[in-house]
């Protein structure tokens with residue numbers, strides 16, 4: 131047994147012994163505690179500690195959801211025709227302009243939370259790097275999330291994003307897919323990115339209600355969004371009739387029209403369904419698509435890989451299931467080539483999902 135183990139270790143280390151692969155050297159950082167493959171990443175450990183403890187408070191809550199949303203609203207600000215710098219932090223630096231875009235409703239609250247930290251660490255991270263770093267780091271508080279790679283070195287933004295580049299929840303599916311397609315993001319990647327709506331909620335769709343979760347488990351990066359949105363809608367969490375909102379299946383949650391239509395459109399419905407019962411697939415495709423989105427406007431070769439500063443998020447302990455009281459008969463089957471998985475139903479009476487506490491709730 132021990133002999134087999136020795137051979138195994140020898141085989142594994144042969145490429146290094148033969149000089150085929152350079153052994154991975156890690157620099158001990160000046161703090162004497164952390165180490166990084168690239169010494170230039172060492173300064174990020176102190177930013178990481180500050181954000182995890184003082185911005186996200188080690189929770190997959192409103193502040194981490196906002197930081198995740200911010201990477202999308204910054205990165206998609208680029209277009210082959212009208213320009214824009216992509217993932218450049220322009221949403222921070224030129225917020226006076228970009229906050230006037232209707233699609234950025236609610237981003238003012240995110241900037242209230244994130245902005246002071248971006249300023250505090252401006253000597254370490256450029257605005258574009260800060261947005262990406264905070265966004266991928268926020269996932270470290272969300273069980274089930276993948277680790278998304280982080281690259282550093284984005285130059286400062288030079289101008290605000292042109293308007294009308296961020297998709298809206300009332301846009302038709304072809305409009306949404308064309309917008310993403312123009313910047314090289316394929317329909318399957320769009321659906322994978324929407325895994326982010328599994329740790330998300332709406333503050334600005336229903337004017338009277340805040341923190342309305344998009345699925346029944348907004349503190350977990352699970353596949354529940356791909357299950358809940360495929361169920362037949364039966365009501366609104368509040369008044370209803372708001373632009374960008376359609377009926378939802380579970381009381382207390384809000385369903386975006388865009389999510390609802392992407393789950394049913396023939397261009398995307400099978401991708402949507404493929405994630406419902408496959409946490410690993412969702413994690414790996416989200417991680418790849420989010421990394422790609424964070425490179426919009428940049429060449430990867432110009433940036434430094436600081437991924438080893440990003441912690442591995444905690445694993446997801448549960449398993450995909452229908453919300454209490456719902457079964458496969460409540461699914462609106464859309465994919466024509468495979469049936470929606472027949473999942474177990476969670477026990478208990480029908481849920482009324484509570485709103486997500488807002489980051490500024492405890493300020494008062």
Ligand code: HEM
Nearest residue numbers: 195196198199202236298299323326330331332333334335
């Ligand atoms: C089809 C494209 C998309 C549309 C139409 C869309 C729309 C929306 C809307 C309307 C909200 C609620 C805002 C509010 O009322 O507070 C929201 C929240 C959110 N979105 Fe998206 N989104 C899209 C894609 C993405 C992508 C690609 C990401 C990935 C990073 C993302 C991450 C989030 C997160 C994390 C929230 C929750 C923010 C919070 O709870 O504070 N979204 N999205």
